[in-house]
Amino acid sequence: MLKALSEKDLYEKIVELAVRRGFFWQSYEIYGGVAGFVDLGPLGSILKKNIENKWRQWFILKHQDFIVEIESPAIMPKAVLEASGHLEHFTDPIVECLRCGRKFRADHLIEDAIGKSVEGLTPHQLTEIIKENNIKCPSCSGQLSEVRTFSLLFRTTIGPYSENVGFIRPEAAQGMFVAFKRVYDSMRGRMPLGIGQIGKVGRNEISPRQGVIRLREFTIMEVEFFFDPEKPKCPFISEVENDEIRLITAENKLKGIKEPITVTIKGALEKGYIVNEWLAYFMALAQKFVRELGIPFNKQVFEDKLPHERAHYSSQTFDQLVKVSRWGWIEVAGHSYRGDYDLSRHMGFSGKDLTVYKQFSESQEVLVEEISLNHEVLERSYPEEYRKIVNAFSKRDKNIMLAELKAKGYIELAGKRLGPEFFKIAKVKKVVKGKRFIPHVVEPSFGAERLLYATLEYAYTVKNGRVILRLPRDIAPISLAVFPLVSKEPLVSIAKEIYENFKKEGLRVIYDESGNIGRRYARADEIGVPLAITVDYQTVKDNTVTIRNRDTWEQVRAPIKEAYVKIPEYLRYRLEFKDLGVPLKK
RNA sequence: GCGGCGGUCGUCUAGCCUGGACUAGGACGCCGGCCUUCCACGCCGGCAAUCCCGGGUUCAAAUCCCGGCCGCCGCACCA
Numbered sequence: 262m263l264k265a266l267s268e269k270d271l272y273e274k275i276v277e278l279a280v281r282r283g284f285f286w287q288s289y290e291i292y293g294g295v296a297g298f299v300d301l302g303p304l305g306s307i308l309k310k311n312i313e314n315k316w317r318q319w320f321i322l323k324h325q326d327f328i329v330e331i332e333s334p335a336i337m338p339k340a341v342l343e344a345s346g347h348l349e350h351f352t353d354p355i356v357e358c359l360r361c362g363r364k365f366r367a368d369h370l371i372e373d374a375i376g377k378s379v380e381g382l383t384p385h386q387l388t389e390i391i392k393e394n395n396i397k398c399p400s401c402s403g404q405l406s407e408v409r410t411f412s413l414l415f416r417t418t419i420g421p422y423s424e425n426v427g428f429i430r431p432e433a434a435q436g437m438f439v440a441f442k443r444v445y446d447s448m449r450g451r452m453p454l455g456i457g458q459i460g461k462v463g464r465n466e467i468s469p470r471q472g473v474i475r476l477r478e479f480t481i482m483e484v485e486f487f488f489d490p491e492k493p494k495c496p497f498i499s500e501v502e503n504d505e506i507r508l509i510t511a512e513n514k515l516k517g518i519k520e521p522i523t524v525t526i527k528g529a530l531e532k533g534y535i536v537n538e539w540l541a542y543f544m545a546l547a548q549k550f551v552r553e554l555g556i557p558f559n560k561q562v563f564e565d566k567l568p569h570e571r572a573h574y575s576s577q578t579f580d581q582l583v584k585v586s587r588w589g590w591i592e593v594a595g596h597s598y599r600g601d602y603d604l605s606r607h608m609g610f611s612g613k614d615l616t617v618y619k620q621f622s623e624s625q626e627v628l629v630e631e632i633s634l635n636h637e638v639l640e641r642s643y644p645e646e647y648r649k650i651v652n653a654f655s656k657r658d659k660n661i662m663l664a665e666l667k668a669k670g671y672i673e674l675a676g677k678r679l680g681p682e683f684f685k686i687a688k689v690k691k692v693v694k695g696k697r698f699i700p701h702v703v704e705p706s707f708g709a710e711r712l713l714y715a716t717l718e719y720a721y722t723v724k725n726g727r728v729i730l731r732l733p734r735d736i737a738p739i740s741l742a743v744f745p746l747v748s749k750e751p752l753v754s755i756a757k758e759i760y761e762n763f764k765k766e767g768l769r770v771i772y773d774e775s776g777n778i779g780r781r782y783a784r785a786d787e788i789g790v791p792l793a794i795t796v797d798y799q800t801v802k803d804n805t806v807t808i809r810n811r812d813t814w815e816q817v818r819a820p821i822k823e824a825y826v827k828i829p830e831y832l833r834y835r836l837e838f839k840d841l842g843v844p845l846k847k
Numbered sequence: 848g849c850g851g852c853g854g855u856c857g858u859c860u861a862g863c864c865u866g867g868a869c870u871a872g873g874a875c876g877c878c879g880g881c882c883u884u885c886c887a888c889g890c891c892g893g894c895a896a897u898c899c900c901g902g903g904u905u906c907a908a909a910u911c912c913c914g915g916c917c918g919c920c921g922c923a924c925c926a
Contacts, residue, residue: 290917777885
């Protein structure tokens with residue numbers, strides 16, 4: 262234990278390197294810092310953009326005819342988060358012990374004490390239950406405070422009126438649900454349709470203490486994928502069906518088994534471990550994407566979340582976990598089946614039609630839910646407003662009213678909130694040429710900063726006492742270093758010219774002539790520059806340079822002209838190092 | 848938010864217990880120069896810390912005391 266405390270762990274080494282070389286550091290340092298916020302430095306911001314671009318390749322560009330990217334605001338009006346359920350569910354009821362000061366989740370505490378579910382009760386009701394049952398602090402038996410709520414949402418106000426409350430979004434998803442109809446229309450009614458977004462989100466964590474791993478403001482990369490629930494098949498599943506993934510199944514978790522099983526995507530679908538093909542497809546892509554960041558398959562696992570562990574909107578969620586040194590398995594992505602929860606809620610709360618229409622090839626008989634008024638109950642309860650209500654009902658869209666009833670538990674007509682008892686819902690057979698439906702949604706959602714950290718951790722290696730960041734060469738923030746062997750003419754001029762030419766090719770390049778060649782290689786290795794070109798005296802004679810491999814320290818010699826063409830190919834993994842030139846004898 | 852421990856150049860650290868000789872020392876790094884024909888070489892010079900912030904005790908505070916901030920560990924929390 263003492264040894265563990267005195268020796269630096271990998272996390273500390275990464276943080277030290279990150280701070281020193283400009284990947285990331287704690288924000289607001291000169292004012293003492295604030296927990297849960299980081300700045301990305303010059304190298305970190307490039308690395309993050311490269312990770313984002315790789316995500317883009319895997320999730321957007323690969324499917325660009327039907328998955329598109331948008332940007333929506335980080336600040337949301339209250340109404341959106343009311344509809345999404347975050348205002349209600351993103352809040353924890355908390356009680357404090359008046360004696361020892363410990364804080365507890367009030368609902369958990371009560372459920373433990375009286376063995377009954379108290380889900381959905383107000384803080385006031387919870388306080389009453391605590392009093393009635395004389396529940397005390399489980400730690401010191403002290404008196405408990407009133408129950409209050411702690412919201413993980415960052416609150417602000419919009420404009421000059423303080424009653425106009427807004428929040429920083431806790432996920433990018435809601436912006437995409439709210440904009441669904443616009444995107445759907447601009448994509449000319451494409452179904453299935455994916456909407457992706459990369460953006461900052463905020464969650465006001467109570468006590469984030471895991472550096473870059475647990476942030477109050479971070480970047481999410483997510484796709485909301487909308488499809489017809491009657492056509493849940495993914496046409497690309499054959500591309501990935503033989504891929505193996507490691508799954509911690511719900512079944513095994515309930516038995517207390519936390520070891521993952523290895524199954525093919527096909528097997529996981531057949532056995533019902535994964536409920537939907539699209540979800541499975543995105544999980545397969547997710548695994549490959551993370552693999553390309555340098556995190557091997559056997560350091561990744563998907564954990565099926567049990568109902569009580571899932572977010573309010575989800576009917577199945579897999580956490581995608583990767584192994585890191587200090588904290589073990591951390592979640593880098595969530596893969597959720599959100600069903601029609603979000604669109605239904607927004608339809609009910611906004612009163613806007615968010616269904617899509619599909620036409621049948623020929624008329625079909627379908628079962629349709631139809632809502633009508635329960636006139637008897639209505640007339641008895643509201644004899645005076647009866648006619649007004651009937652009138653209002655007749656003017657409204659019946660599908661939207663159905664959604665409103667499901668989302669809110671009531672429909673507002675002529676100023677009255679009418680619960681389900683005022684309506685009749687019948688399933689009727691109809692012969693129609695098409696129908697409207699609410700798309701279902703599957704969501705792969707990644708945390709960019711966690712991926713960035715994990716990427717650094719897997720890249721970090723030590724060779725001969727020197728640090729080498731073995732970043733995948735297509736995401737390394739700097740692609741190439743150019744050095745004169747010694748800082749003398751004409752080597753310097755030649756090296757600078759080569760440096761300029763690579764910059765013109767659009768590469769991120771560094772030029773360095775300080776110190777000696779060994780030191781320059783070492784500095785480049787430490788920030789993960791995959792290749793280094795060195796101009797030596799032979800360059801003066803025959804226009805060849807040496808190219809050095811960061812990972813092996815091997816060198817090849819090649820004509821400069823060839824290097825301009827081949828190095829970009831190497832960086833895209835289209836060439837291997839040996840293809841760059843002839844091996845150099847030591 | 849509670850409890851324990853900690854916070855000194857960019858990084859790692861010496862000093863703190865036992866207040867004064869500290870103008871806060873070193874190493875690495877970084878910058879400039881010399882040297883150098885391939886892996887943190889050598890030499891010279893330089894940059895860099897009002898010792899986390901604020902208050903107190905004292906003739907005197909990096910050092911002792913109190914509060915705050917931040918970090919680590921444990922508890923709680925983590926849709």
